[in-house]
Amino acid sequence: MGSEHLAKMLSKHLETVIKSRIPGIQSLINKTIAELETELSRLGKPIAVDAGGKLYTIMEICRLFYQNYREHLDGVRPGGDKVYNVFDNQLPAALKRLQFDKQLSMENIRKLITEADGYQPHLIAPEQGYRRLIESTLITIRGPAEAAVDAIHSILKDLVHKTVSETPELKQYPALRVEVGNAAIEFLDRMREQSKKATLQLVDMECSYLTVDFFRKLPQDVDKGGNPTQSIFDRYNDSYLRRIGTTVLSYVNMVCASLRHSIPKSIVYCQVREAKRSLLDFFYTELGKLEQKRLSALLNEDPAIMERRSALAKRLELYRSAQADIDAVAWSNYGKLEEDALSCVGFLAISVGGDVDGSASICMMSRTWIKSFRLRISKHQEEGTRIVNAVMASEREDFGLLGPLHLNDIDWTNAHHRRSVAASLVEGVYILERDRQENRQGSQALAPPWWEFFHFNLIRKLVDDADFCIFGAIYEYKPPSSHSNDSTDRSPRYVIAFRGTITKPDSFSRDFELDIHIIRNGLHQTSRFEIAMQAVRNMVATVGDSNVWLAGHSLGAAMAMLAGKTMAKTGNFVEAFLFNPPFLSAPIERIKDKKVKHGLRIAGSVITAGLALAAKGNSLRSRSEDPFAVLSAWTPCLFVNPADHLCSEYVGYFEHRKKMEEIGAGAIERLATQHSLGGLFMSVVGRGTEVAEPLHLLPSANLTSVLLLVLGELGLKSGNETRHVLELNPKIAI
Helix, strand or coil: CHHHHHHHHHHHHHHHHHHHHHHHHHHHHHHHHHHHHHHHHHHCCCCCCCHHHHHHHHHHHHHHHHHHHHHHHHCCCCCCCHHHHHHHHHHHHHHHCCCCCCCCCHHHHHHHHHCCCCCCCCCCCCHHHHHHHHHHHHHHHHHHHHHHHHHHHHHHHHHHHHHHHHCHHHHCCHHHHHHHHHHHHHHHHHHHHHHHHHHHHHHHHHHHCCCHHHCCCCCCCHHHCCCCCCCHHHCCCHHHHHHHHHHHHHHHHHHHHHHHHHHHHHHHHHHHHHHHHHHHHHHHHHHHCCCHHHHHHHCCCCHHHHHHHHHHHHHHHHHHHHHHHHHHHHHHHHHHHHHHHHHHHHHHHHHHCCCCCHHHHHHHHHHHHHHHHHHHHHCCHHHHHHHHHHHHHHHHCCHHHHCCCCCCCCCCCCHHHHHHHHHHHHHHHHHHHHHHHHCCCHHHCCCCHHHHCCCEEEEEEEECCCCCCEEEEEEEECCCCCCCCCCCCCCCCEEEEECCCCCCHHHHHHHHHHHHHHHCCCHHHCHHHHHHHHHHHHHHHHHCHHHEEEEEECHHHHHHHHHHHHHHCCCCCCEEEEECCCCCCCCHHHCCCHHHHHHHHHHHHHHHHHHHHHHHHHHCCCCCCCHHHHHCCCCCEEEECCCCCCCCHHHHHHHHHHHHHHCCCHHHHHHHHCCCHHHHHHHHHCCCCCCCCCCCCCCCCEEEEECCCCCECCCCCCCCCCCECCCCCCCEEC
């Protein structure tokens, strides 16, 4: 009885252990299969065998390259905006640097005028002298014109190299990557020559024919030295020659102003427009000239990639086979193991010959067998833990679990609805970056539901130029046709959202660097903010400030706040939703004694106001000139968690201003509010240059103190990574 009972207990225990481990093993196999399929998809399909298949593959890759290149030129991807810098800054500066003094010196004017003649002396006198002076002056414009053509050509070439590196399909075929890059450069070289020819013709046309109406009234202008009774050819004195020089200079400046606008048009027409319209046609034309051997050479794949694909395919086949075997025989194996356990115990019972001490021996040997079994399955525990963590992380990013699913019908006049939508779009940026880091694509991506549920489309990802991480996104609102105009009255057309710090190795170093810039009030000097600011400017210039929202959390809230303040100073007031924006100061708000806290704030206000007066003196600007006063018309929406020391000072910041008004010290607080104590101290003691304005200086805001407000991955923290998810329906205290 003892042996039989022990065998049953052992069998039951083994069955329980196996049942508890099988799901973890199955999860590990399923996840590995998904990772292998993703990796194979990234490496691309094997090369086609026939010539038609190879040609189609090359044409499709060229099309993808061309599509990415157009996105750069259209502003969807960064880089194309450099074209505007050439026309807005480089070309005008080059024209201003032209010095016409040499051509319009008195000696040169006297020489050319005294030798003047021409075939229109009845219109311009001395005609030929004017023509030679103007031509010798205008010819110098050819230099800046050629330089502008070359600058645009250089930008377009840089975008080609950048697009080649951004097109993953080209990485599979090194020879095709080189060929596509060379073909694109060859096409741009041709367009440059055509553009240079057309642009220089504009300058030559101005040199070859004068606008006669400009000169018709000159001989009759008595007030400037003219004398109608005297022959014009007898008045070659210094005053007359100086008048000619002034007239020619005025005419040249008029022509420069005209060319300042016509040269960019010519360049865009001949280079940028043709690159967008004809580059793909050029690829297809060149491909049609290639023979089959050449096509095969272009698709000569990197051997390392081929080996990698083959190895992954074999591993995938093995894992799928294991998955099928486990699904087919998992439960039948339990019976097999039970039989093995019974046989093992029966053999042990026979071997001890019914000895009194046999039970102890059986128990000891059974424990040894169970321990051996546990060792065989323990190697899967670590992988199982990793899978569980991954699943939990995915659940925290799943819109179906944590999103505001109750907002099927958004009321855009409802502040809570607007806040929830803005927060969800910011969360979408977080998960976009996590999708990129985890290589989740297609149906595996978790980010799209965070904006598609509210009928938004992702039209552009904002990518950092340092580590190529996604730090922001531009969404476009596309309501269904069934929605009435009343229901979308206060809805945005576009939302620009920014995420905060993510404590993952792929992006943490860059995010932490920007956190340091916030502490030093230098966020405006970073390239990431320049990219964000350019996107905001372009969108506001296109659709107006009333159609754009800004949203951000933590580091992203700082970027959105700085962008909003920058636009407000130009008269564009963009609606902003800022979640936990950083307020870096002494944690006075965390002091529990209200009297001590209030006393410290009053002392700080008095000191700050005194330093402001000492630093500014009589140079204080009027209210109309003060940028802080201009900001008073901009009222962003701040959502602050009082328990978070990074942003909790906003609560005391605005409450203290109200209390100062109540005790009659409003003037002191209004002056103190506009300045930073640290910055004023540095200016008083005379160290360095002017300190940048801290982010938290705001004249007004709609502040909501939220009892639970955690979103994204909060930056400026030490220790292990902490993932926070926004509670989209929190209890609030205004």
